Amino acid sequence: MRYLIIILLALIPAVNARAAPLPRPDHVIVVIEENRSYSQIMDKSKSDSYIHLLAHRGMLLTQSYAVSHPSQPNYLALFSGSTQGILDDNCPLYFSGDNLADSLSGKGLSFASFSDLMPVAGYLKCYAGPYQRKHNPAANWPGLPSSVNLTFDDFPQDFSQLPTVSFVIPDQRNDMHDGSFATADEWLKIHIGPYVEWAFRHNSLAILTWDEDNGSDGNRIATILVGPMVKTGTSDQRVDHYNVLRTLLDFYGLPAINAARDAEPIRDIWKKH
DSSP: HHHHHHHHHHHHHHHHHTTTOOOOSHHHHHHHEOOOOHHHTTOOGGGSSHHHHHHHSSEEEEEEEEESSSHHHHHHHHHHHTTTTSSSSSSSOOOOOOOHHHHHHHTTTOOOEEEEEESTTTTOEETTEEEGGGGGGGGGGSOOOOGGGGEGGGGGGSGGGOOOEEEEOOOOOTTTSSSSSHHHHHHHHTTTTTHHHHHHTEEEEEEEEOOOOSSSSTTEEEEEETTTTTTSSSEEEEEEEEHHHHHHHHHHTOOOOGGGGOOOOSSSOHHHH
16 A cells, blocks of 8 residues: 555646646737648758747747548638538538637637738638639638628738637739748738737747648647747647647637537747736
8 A cells, every 4th residue: 555655646746737827818819821741841951940040949840630621621720620521611600609709709809810812801702713612611610700701801900809719811913722832921020920929929939830741741740839928849749639729728728619618738848827
């Protein structure tokens, strides 16, 4: 019995460390890129890119995975914790039920999706040039107010005016779907770089991830977290879109939804706070 007590006492610090609370960022933006595998993004030939700079300044998750193919189910998973049974990119779709925006607003917090080149706030048509609704999951919940479905022109210059959590959806030329790595990288540097610098001074976080790979790497994608609460380095913990959603919910003490209930939040990458 004495030895059993000693063993249990020895386990307590490890359990406590695993149960340590997550940070509570003032603001989080989640930028979602398209259709590139981890090996394509983190290729050493791209080491002078802004994306690689972000990886060096924050935490690169080396075992991050999308949950499906093609694009649309992954966006739905990240927003609602479910692919909603969708297996394609068909549009329009209409859903009700749990989602990140409702979870945040239920606790007096806020959410918005900022879509590059979407014509007007609240736009519900399936496409407008390089804008595609299939990449904008908030548009598929008609019960949500139009204030959560914004254009990238609505992205505030005063970042303190951002919602608690934001999705940033580059258009198909700037998200690597139709455009190049270099084009997307430059877009990120110009449009997201200022927020990243601000975030380090204002307890805020940027998450850069991809919807899916290009079909060559087992749906392994790059996910990078950057902010003052994040350690620098790499982590090989296995995560997917449900883990990212669970992390966003756990930041603010919100109940897990749908498949995020069975997902662990991202741990062991946070500085002590």
